[in-house]
Amino acid sequence: MPPRLRSPNFSSVSSCPSVRPQSIAQPARAARDFSQSSCRQVTQRRRKFYEWLNGPGRALKQPLPGSTNYLGAYDKFGNLVRGGTMPEKAPEKPKEGEAAAKEGAEGESAPVVEGQESADELDAALRQHEKEEQATKKDDENKLPPETAEDLRPFPLNKFFRSQPVLSEELREAIYQFVVKEGKTVPLASITFGVSNERVGAVVRLKQMEKQWIAQGKTLAMPYSKAVLEMVPTTPYIDTSLPKNAGKRPVVHEPINDLIVHPATRQQLFVPVAESRHFTREDAGKAFDNNLLPADERIPHPELVKVVRDEIAGYSNEERRALAQERYREAAEKKKAAEDAKRKEELETRRTVPQRRWDFVFQDVSVEDAGRDGRSHKGVGWRYGLPHEDRKKGQVKIPTKVEA
Amino acid sequence: MRKKPRFHSLKKLKVRQDWSRWSLYSISQLRPPNVTTKTYFQQKWTAKSDTRAYHGEQIREKKWKRLFRRNLPAVVPMDHRYLARFDGSEQAAGRGAGADSNDKTRTPPQTPYMQMTYYPIERRLDSAIFRALFASSVRQARQFVVHGLVRVNGKKMPYPGYMLNPGDMFQVEPSSVMFATGAQKSRSSTARKVAKEKAAERAQAREGNPAPAHNPSQKAEPIATREEPTPKELKEHMQSLMVDVEHVLNEDVGAKDKQKFRAFRQTVRKAVSLWSKATPDTVSTLDTQFTFLKDALNARRAAQTSAPAEEEATPMMSPEDQKKLKDAFEKLKLEHENTSAWNKRDASAPYATPWRPRDYMAAFAFIPRYLEVNQNICAAVYLRHPVARPGLSEVPTPFHVETGQLAFNWYLRRR
Numbered sequence: 133m134p135p136r137l138r139s140p141n142f143s144s145v146s147s148c149p150s151v152r153p154q155s156i157a158q159p160a161r162a163a164r165d166f167s168q169s170s171c172r173q174v175t176q177r178r179r180k181f182y183e184w185l186n187g188p189g190r191a192l193k194q195p196l197p198g199s200t201n202y203l204g205a206y207d208k209f210g211n212l213v214r215g216g217t218m219p220e221k222a223p224e225k226p227k228e229g230e231a232a233a234k235e236g237a238e239g240e241s242a243p244v245v246e247g248q249e250s251a252d253e254l255d256a257a258l259r260q261h262e263k264e265e266q267a268t269k270k271d272d273e274n275k276l277p278p279e280t281a282e283d284l285r286p287f288p289l290n291k292f293f294r295s296q297p298v299l300s301e302e303l304r305e306a307i308y309q310f311v312v313k314e315g316k317t318v319p320l321a322s323i324t325f326g327v328s329n330e331r332v333g334a335v336v337r338l339k340q341m342e343k344q345w346i347a348q349g350k351t352l353a354m355p356y357s358k359a360v361l362e363m364v365p366t367t368p369y370i371d372t373s374l375p376k377n378a379g380k381r382p383v384v385h386e387p388i389n390d391l392i393v394h395p396a397t398r399q400q401l402f403v404p405v406a407e408s409r410h411f412t413r414e415d416a417g418k419a420f421d422n423n424l425l426p427a428d429e430r431i432p433h434p435e436l437v438k439v440v441r442d443e444i445a446g447y448s449n450e451e452r453r454a455l456a457q458e459r460y461r462e463a464a465e466k467k468k469a470a471e472d473a474k475r476k477e478e479l480e481t482r483r484t485v486p487q488r489r490w491d492f493v494f495q496d497v498s499v500e501d502a503g504r505d506g507r508s509h510k511g512v513g514w515r516y517g518l519p520h521e522d523r524k525k526g527q528v529k530i531p532t533k534v535e536a
Numbered sequence: 537m538r539k540k541p542r543f544h545s546l547k548k549l550k551v552r553q554d555w556s557r558w559s560l561y562s563i564s565q566l567r568p569p570n571v572t573t574k575t576y577f578q579q580k581w582t583a584k585s586d587t588r589a590y591h592g593e594q595i596r597e598k599k600w601k602r603l604f605r606r607n608l609p610a611v612v613p614m615d616h617r618y619l620a621r622f623d624g625s626e627q628a629a630g631r632g633a634g635a636d637s638n639d640k641t642r643t644p645p646q647t648p649y650m651q652m653t654y655y656p657i658e659r660r661l662d663s664a665i666f667r668a669l670f671a672s673s674v675r676q677a678r679q680f681v682v683h684g685l686v687r688v689n690g691k692k693m694p695y696p697g698y699m700l701n702p703g704d705m706f707q708v709e710p711s712s713v714m715f716a717t718g719a720q721k722s723r724s725s726t727a728r729k730v731a732k733e734k735a736a737e738r739a740q741a742r743e744g745n746p747a748p749a750h751n752p753s754q755k756a757e758p759i760a761t762r763e764e765p766t767p768k769e770l771k772e773h774m775q776s777l778m779v780d781v782e783h784v785l786n787e788d789v790g791a792k793d794k795q796k797f798r799a800f801r802q803t804v805r806k807a808v809s810l811w812s813k814a815t816p817d818t819v820s821t822l823d824t825q826f827t828f829l830k831d832a833l834n835a836r837r838a839a840q841t842s843a844p845a846e847e848e849a850t851p852m853m854s855p856e857d858q859k860k861l862k863d864a865f866e867k868l869k870l871e872h873e874n875t876s877a878w879n880k881r882d883a884s885a886p887y888a889t890p891w892r893p894r895d896y897m898a899a900f901a902f903i904p905r906y907l908e909v910n911q912n913i914c915a916a917v918y919l920r921h922p923v924a925r926p927g928l929s930e931v932p933t934p935f936h937v938e939t940g941q942l943a944f945n946w947y948l949r950r951r
Contacts, residue, residue, distance in 0.1 A: 295902035413624030
């Protein structure tokens with residue numbers, strides 16, 4: 133049986149297989165006599181850590197002024213890749229059609245056959261804009277060139293993630309003014325600024341709150357806000373009404389026509405179709421699921437498709453505008469009718485009896501709600517053989533929603 | 537009981553969800569998984585253990601297993617011009633329809649579904665707070681929630697495990713955010729002792745001679761001014777004032793270089809002191825200074841229009857100029873507020889003052905697209921669930937694609 137405690141008098145390297153051969157042999161120190169672990173490795177790791185921190189990691193400690201500062205922008209030795217002596221590449225061919233989210237008013241670019249916008253191109257357009265801006269401002273010679281896709285990687289190993297730009301303060305203010313002061317609709321704001329519908333709503337909500345705070349005299353977290361917006365890439369606001377931005381287009385923040393991948397379309401199907409048959413998107417959708425709508429109706433801005441179709445059909449500008457307005461009016465009427473019907477039905481099925489402190493609300497329920505086996509959660513009231521489980525172990529009591 | 541392993545260990549490098557230098561170091565040391573010498577089970581195990589140390593490390597494994605979904609959300613960004621132009625039949629057309637070419641169309645980039653394995657965790661309130669850059673680690677975000685510093689849709693939400701719904705707005709107490717993201721205060725006993733001694737000295741000096749030196753000079757100023765400024769003087773002053781206004785409008789609030797703001801204040805003071813009506817009491821604040829200047833100029837103009845015999849050439853303030861002046865005053869006020877609120881040294885603040893971002897924050901500063909953040913009020917809206925799109929996954933994960941795939945496969949429970 134081997135001794136339980138290794139004697140420090142043993143030769144250190146040969147008896148200890150866990151010691152890596154590259155570690156330098158040191159004489160065992162008297163203070164560590166009883167320690168089983170090899171202190172050399174610990175110190176080596178720590179040394180490496182501090183070497184990295186003081187070498188390649190040093191540049192990451194403070195933010196770079198006027199730029200992002202991510203790990204992906206540096207090479208192994210801690211040199212900023214784009215700041216080095218990289219030769220200026222040949223001028224990139226101008227990206228077209230990407231910044232053109234305007235309502236089908238401009239001419240057609242080369243047809244995209246895959247039918248997808250690529251996020252890379254959107255970002256490339258943004259960088260192109262930055263480059264142009266810097267070309268016009270030649271006075272800052274020592275300023276860094278704009279970031280490439282690699283420079284925006286906080287995690288260099290994950291090629292599928294990058295830091296995407298956020299809205300700049302001016303753009304947020306412009307969206308707020310557009311929706312609240314000018315009273316335009318959210319979809320129109322979304323198309324104009326190249327920002328998704330939900331984001332427009334959120335920006336307006338947050339801006340409103342900010343204005344409230346200012347009115348109430350609360351202090352805003354200004355230094356924090358400034359510091360963060362310096363550190364992350366931002367989408368600038370280009371005010372096309374200004375004379376200096378006459379020929380420019382607004383920078384598109386994100387793709388606005390995202391089609392959600394429907395779970396029914398995740399499977400692979402083999403559908404034999406006669407070659408003579410005109411097999412369209414709609415038919416393909418039917419093959420997956422009978423209730424699946426075609427892509428042109430499932431995207432967030434189906435009206436854009438219709439506008440372009442009108443254009444192809446050869447309508448003039450005025451006619452197209454009239455048609456679009458007609459469609460908009462119809463949709464609004466339909467929505468209003470549906471809301472009215474819902475309210476009416478609610479009035480019919482619910483009866484409210486106002487009392488001193490609370491109102492009693494009577495609502496029609498059906499026995500059938502409990503389902504065939506009587507155990508459906510839609511059923512009302514206590515049912516025999518169906519105990520409440522809210523006191524049982526492991527029942528989640530965290531609220532699932534908070535009313536806004 | 538077994539000793540709990542270190543949170544940041546150099547022996548077993550794990551990436552954690554925080555902005556520490558250890559995390560940065562471990563991100564820099566990450567390598568693609570070793571697939572040659574390990575069995576499939578071993579690969580999956582390591583991938584799971586590494587990714588779980590980052591994603592939802594504060595959640596128990598059993599809880600996470602119940603959260604896991606094998607259906608991962610994805611979107612495809614569509615081009616509306618393509619949709620209008622083609623009805624999709626061109627993709628089904630074969631050689632019989634005349635489609636007879638060998639050149640391949642460009643394939644869109646791969647959709648990284650399995651980098652999205654941990655997307656349900658991003659829905660949790662504590663993770664969302666961390667992702668919105670309101671806390672320096674998920675554990676800190678969790679503490680904020682538990683301590684009642686976080687509101688969801690305006691109501692206090694003390695549960696860090698609350699699953700945000702699309703459209704939920706959460707806000708964190710700005711002072712806590714400033715604390716979490718600001719540089720740490722260096723506390724040294726000597727610094728404190730020195731500060732105390734200095735304060736004592738100052739107090740002693742004040743008691744010794746109760747400064748009477750300031751009053752006479754203040755009295756002297758208004759006496760020196762005349763009854764009314766001459767038009768020429770006024771014109772000169774207005775010109776210099778407008779130049780300063782331009783400067784101020786170009787300057788950033790909170791900028792390091794405060795000279796332009798200072799110069800503007802000086803000219804404003806001079807312009808005000810031209811009039812004899814102005815006493816230091818009436819024009820002490822910026823607001824009163826502005827209204828005073830405006831009223832005086834308006835009165836002057838009214839006088840001029842009533843007496844057209846006088847020279848008309850003196851340019852009074854045009855409406856645009858007046859608007860500009862007002863803007864400049866507002867900016868000056870904001871700047872003043874900014875300096876007084878944030879840039880002063882404040883020993884009671886829990887962070888280093890004046891505020892600056894903490895070390896290594898920039899390397900971790902990114903805001904994913906499923907959040908819309910307003911940093912001024914420290915509030916954010918959870919827009920939608922994170923999605924994968926061609927070439928891009930919205931769940932921020934530091935690991936290699938293969939690691940993500942292995943971890944996903946671990947939780948499929950067919951091992």
